[in-house]
Amino acid sequence: MKELNIGLCGLGTVGSGVFDVLSSNSRIMFEKSLCEINIVHIATRSDNHKCDVGDVQYSKDVFQVAKDPNVDLVVELIGGTDVAFELVMLAISNKKHVVTANKALIAESGSIILEAARNANVNVAFEASVGGGIPVLKSIREGLVANKINWLAGIINGTTNFILSEMSIKKTAFGVVLTEAQSKGYAEADPTFDVEGVDAAQKLAILASLSFGIPLSVSEFFVEGVTNILLEDITFAKELGFTVKHIGICRETNGSLEARVHPALIPYSSLLAHVNGVSNAVMVNSDAADTTLFYGPGAGSKATASSVIADIIDVAKAPESPCFSSLGYPIDRLKRKDIINIEDIDCGFYIRFIARDKAGVLSELTTTMAEASVSIESIIQRDHASKIDHVNVVIQTNKIKYSALDPVLKKIKKLENVLDDIVLIRVENLDQ
């Protein structure tokens, strides 16, 4: 039997989930792992929590936990990046292991934290930082350890996936669904962080570091949110055999990396197209295991707690194996790779604009595209819902660099019969 004393910092959504699951499932966890996990110290900065901490030592100063000689492992669930960073660094300097669900902290300061952990010979684990209850980091790090990863594509933000799924299923506009998501607790009062892709980019930084052995950083990632996605584009995409998803993609090409977060058309033939609601899924393509996918709840109190506790038990089982390799690669073996500029990445594009319904418009368009060697996969022309004598023109291109497409789009905009702005969404077939 192995025993581990933990200190729990934070009793918010995730912290209370950890407290509850550790209490309710302690017997079954022990049966499986022969590890006994004792909560010996709890700290919260506010009194506003619902857990009955009983006679466990309780502090209002989270740093007390990191200083407590009885604590072997500090669970950081206070969120934010300032106090959380200080807390984690103090815990490490006191030779305590750390488990956290804090993606922002790891994406921003993971390199410093993991370097400190290596020097102190302690573990820092953060399964819950990506994909909530899905053991996706473990699967990539350990399950696919024999593989060179070619690419990964993930639905890693539950809020945007809920919004896009609901728009598609209920045929409702973005704003309406966002309000619904807020009332259900799936979106924050200020949803910027989620809908603009910041949260997904932080998670992608962790997945990219783990999968491609690069240092943690989002600074060069291309990030685009979902606020401009219109219901009509979801409908046209469906007609073309696609669904619109907000995804994070990382792909290695000749030693350089694509790293981007944006809405994309995903074909129905891909499992990712069928991941709906607040669920998350990460698809990984690697040289031996080919295409694997890991699916589950992207957030939630108990689901996230499941991953936090899995990390705790991993440490309890082998505390002597410092996993500063939580990143897949030991921290000192991470190597920077060039991030390919979004303009230079080959992909298909969905293009929509409104044109006057006149003879010759399509011929003018296709000629313009042919002259620039833009190859068209599909083209749809439909009467505009409200503008009489106008049509929606939808074009799906084959793979092309944005830098090559852009001049064509500029030419199209100048065509006499083309109105308004051009809608542009990338198409990802995920087939290689």
Added chain:
Amino acid sequence: MKELNIGLCGLGTVGSGVFDVLSSNSRIMFEKSLCEINIVHIATRSDNHKCDVGDVQYSKDVFQVAKDPNVDLVVELIGGTDVAFELVMLAISNKKHVVTANKALIAESGSIILEAARNANVNVAFEASVGGGIPVLKSIREGLVANKINWLAGIINGTTNFILSEMSIKKTAFGVVLTEAQSKGYAEADPTFDVEGVDAAQKLAILASLSFGIPLSVSEFFVEGVTNILLEDITFAKELGFTVKHIGICRETNGSLEARVHPALIPYSSLLAHVNGVSNAVMVNSDAADTTLFYGPGAGSKATASSVIADIIDVAKAPESPCFSSLGYPIDRLKRKDIINIEDIDCGFYIRFIARDKAGVLSELTTTMAEASVSIESIIQRDHASKIDHVNVVIQTNKIKYSALDPVLKKIKKLENVLDDIVLIRVENLDQ
């Protein structure tokens, strides 16, 4: 850096994959794990292999590997259950770790093998025995360690999934697709083992032991293959919003277990319905993480090798942690649970039969069912493709025990206007 010397027994499909991936990816594996895996002994019982073993010691007697003092870990990839069992037991008695992809061996003799491993304080790992390249055993064992598993449902046989997918997509009959599968190498010359569900039952036994802490055994499982699935049933299922899949299901109810392998109608709203071709996927519902799914290639040389090597590296990283808990639970903590008789399990049913196209037939049927309190979810009546004046009647029931449905089916069979046999397929909504 950690070093592990392995002996490789078997260079067939999986063995050659292990040899190739270990050779081609040795640098990347070392970068990730800081473990060096050396193949120091290879044995094959036939000369018929394509690997250039170079100057690695080579034997035609696999037992030489289990006796070799230089070997720390024996990789059993010879298949079968007789010699393989002796080989594994000899390796264990010589204090060597064992990694195997042999589901039949583990399902049949896993308890004896794991008990011996516990006594010898060595590891026995078998990730590749279920779901080929998918790290599904690790995910359940470690990623979901904090959870009580409620149920799992898996597409765990690539051959039957390929056959059912192709029947559905290409609208082709079973026999035609089976021949195609054989020519592509997706089905054996004698496909009995796969199409009758034996292979899936063995994998389900491993998943069940891992998830519910029961001893390994298939003896009480209900097993039904796919040989009776007709194209028209796939078509009617589609009309009802379902796809027909061959699945293994295990569910705990009041301390007893359902354990069954059979074709089932899966709703399109479930991710499992979209797992096509030779791919596998296991869906797990647990109390904290809720519903997770693990998807990937169910077989194949390199995909299976990926899992074999992941096991090897796990042992290399922590050889001192004997994982006779490869089963999720330590072998001495496994507890038998009652397996519920298939007749007593509640589920929905898809029922189809041919009736004469006469007024009053439907009313007669629905009255018969109502009298027996069988609740109908949907009913379809369609002209029979070849029999004039006959119709196909398709009924989807709500959940009911087979023992309660059976007398109704007998009554229906006796109705004057009902002909031929009744087709019966279970419906699994996987919604709780």
